[in-house]
Amino acid sequence: MATGRTIRPAPASAPFRAGKHLRDESEIAAYIEAMLVDGNAHVVPVALRSVADAVGGMAALAERTGLSRETLYRTLSDKGNPRLDTLVAILHAFGLRLSVAPVPKRARRVRVRAAA
DSSP states (O other), X not given: OOOSOOOOOOOOOOOOOGGXXXXXXXXXXXXXXXXXXXXXXXXXXXXXXXXXXXXXXXXXXXXXXXXXXXXXXXXXXXXXXXXHHHXXXXXXXXXXXXXXXXXOGGGOOOOOOOOO
């Protein structure tokens, strides 16, 4: 039965950006660590970009790291693959450092992607 009302689609919602909700170094560290837990290296650049957006954007990150904005945009894209020195500089700009911890034996697995 027709009601005479027009049904309009709901407005598109903005994509969720986790980085907007990060308030300090401990939250940033927990977020990045959570992205690293499953061993999927492809999510790391995107997670770092979310953090960059949360702490002032790419221009501020470029200033703190000494890297160009273009380099950061390319490196932190969904196809990015940051070099170790770039990763260390970005983490340092966020007030973090890279560290290594043992993985529990039951969780150990090695996934290596062939170099292109």
